[in-house]
Amino acid sequence: MAGANDVWLLLAAAEGRLGAYADGLMREGRRLADALEGDLTAILLGPDIDRLEETLGKFGVNRLYHQRDDSLADYHPEIYTALLGGLVQRHQPRLFLSLAASLGSDLMPRLAAAIGAPLVMNCSNIETAAEIEFTKRVQSGRLQATFTASGGGTNLATLDPEYLPDPEDAKRDTVTQRHEVTVELATIPTRLEITSRQKADPKTVDIREAEIVVALGNGVGAKENIAAYEQFAELIGAALGGSRPVIDSGVLPHKRQIGQTGRSISARLAILCGISGSEYFTKGIDQVATKIAINSDRDAAIFKHADLGIVADVNTLIANLTAHLKNGAKRGGGA
Ligand SMILES: Cc1cc2nc3c(=O)[nH]c(=O)nc-3n(C[C@H](O)[C@H](O)[C@H](O)COP(=O)(O)OP(=O)(O)OC[C@H]3O[C@@H](n4cnc5c(N)ncnc54)[C@H](O)[C@@H]3O)c2cc1C
Structure with a gap:
């Protein structure tokens, strides 16, 4: 059963592997879940995710929600927002985090608007004091601003990959709960149609x-x-x-x-x-x-x-x- 102090992570996965920076995001999620005395839950959408469970466990994830539909392999903003919005509203974790990369930057504002939750983008740090404090660089890095969100409920944030912990000291653990999500995607109303996708140029891609x-x-x-x-x-x-x-x-x-x-x-x-x-x-x-x-x-x-x-x-x-x-x-x- 999900708890009110839980930390949830949206992880990007494709062709059976996690996206870049997933290890840093999971480490950060584990740190925050420990501080809040909650569990760490990961969400994976799309096919080819079976082999990833061991990696998730290694980085301290104890619960996994996943939906396997082939059509989720490609990000569709309206479908992802409806699916994740439903899950977050049902389970009400304390924090819902994603990377400030292409998926998180497009999806999280939509999700915040859909479920009426506070969102801080591009965080360099999150701390759990009496309230949760979100820090981010502003004015081209000249200033640092800290935000708190009062009123309980789920707080949304994206994390700037540059500030994630170094890739070491993985915590060995296992995913103890697995939940298959079976939302009927065809029932989600959509107005956007993705007409083409192009791969990034290897010479310039991160x-x-x-x-x-x-x-x-x-x-x-x-x-x-x-x-x-x-x-x-x-x-x-x-x-x-x-x-x-x-x-x-x-x-x-x-x-x-x-x-x-x-x-x-x-x-x-x-x-x-x-x-x-x-x-x-x-x-x-x-x-x-x-x-x-x-x-x-x-x-x-x-x-x-x-x-x-x-x-x-x-x-x-x-x-x-x-x-x-x-x-x-x-x-x-x-x-
Ligand atoms: C604090 C710290 C942080 C560091 N961080 C990093 C880091 O982030 N990344 C990193 O890479 N290193 C890092 N290093 C350096 C690291 O310790 C190694 O020195 C470095 O990785 C060695 O690079 P290399 O394998 O290319 O070179 P070398 O160790 O010189 O190895 C070259 C290899 O090429 C082979 N070789 C030679 N000629 C041929 C040939 N013609 N055909 C086929 N094989 C050939 C040799 O057999 C050898 O195995 C760090 C070191 C310190 C102290």
């Missing part, structure tokens, strides 16, 4: 949200070699990231650094090129679904983290793969 990542390590060698990886990444629709030495060398910007002091990626596939496997780096790839490591040293630690390990000179292998892909494209084009 690396945390990239579907495929080619990660470059020291083993890639000289700066002149980077162009070959750019070409390879373009051919397979991947974003380029790097280990710290590569970022420090200036070939990629800091926001492309993967690891504890960089970013955590949650890609469907990551190809790890000439990376030794330092713990500082591997903390950033925990949530990648499939990892392929290429290293010339068969004893490299990175192989322990990989689903597929290839012992090879990475520059030669990537050059061969690129040639193969290009030839394939030419043959395909001429057919």
Whole structure:
């Protein structure tokens, strides 16, 4: 049974994996649920969510609500608002949180309006004192404002991913309650029709949200070699990231650094090129679904983290793969 001190999280999931920053949101949710002495509930909408339960438990989620309809794989504002509004009104958690990313930024104002709940967007921190305090940066970060919402009921907030806790110290737990939601979606009135969707450009997408990542390590060698990886990444629709030495060398910007002091990626596939496997780096790839490591040293630690390990000179292998892909494209084009 849901309780009045519970914290609820809306998590984005696609193709069997959680969206970027989900780990930070769950950690923050767990901290707030502990402070409020409530439970932490996650909501997942869409198919392919079965394999995620273990991850949710690891991050301290104890209750899960999910609805599996295929049509929920793509966000529809009116359907999501009606479905979540009904759930929140029925169970009245203390806090309902989402990331200040594309889903949360569009959905949460609609949800707040639909259920008449207070909402603070882009929070940098939430604290539980006598009342819940929501802090956010205002005036381009020159000032910090703190809001409280009196009157009880559910408070809504989106959390700025930049201020979420670091990806470490996962709390081991299990999801103890699972509730299947079975709202008849066809009965929800809609006026909006989504006519097209386009994937983000891998060159500019936030690396945390990239579907495929080619990660470059020291083993890639000289700066002149980077162009070959750019070409390879373009051919397979991947974003380029790097280990710290590569970022420090200036070939990629800091926001492309993967690891504890960089970013955590949650890609469907990551190809790890000439990376030794330092713990500082591997903390950033925990949530990648499939990892392929290429290293010339068969004893490299990175192989322990990989689903597929290839012992090879990475520059030669990537050059061969690129040639193969290009030839394939030419043959395909001429057919
Ligand atoms: C406080 C702190 C925070 C840190 N945070 C981060 C972080 O966020 N992210 C991060 O990445 N690091 C971080 N580091 C640095 C980290 O400890 C490692 O030094 C770094 O990850 C090593 O990067 P690398 O694997 O690319 O390079 P190296 O350790 O130099 O490894 C290069 C690998 O390439 C292989 N290789 C060489 N030539 C070839 C070839 N021709 N073909 C195939 N393989 C080849 C080698 O066998 C080797 O395994 C941090 C360190 C500290 C102290």
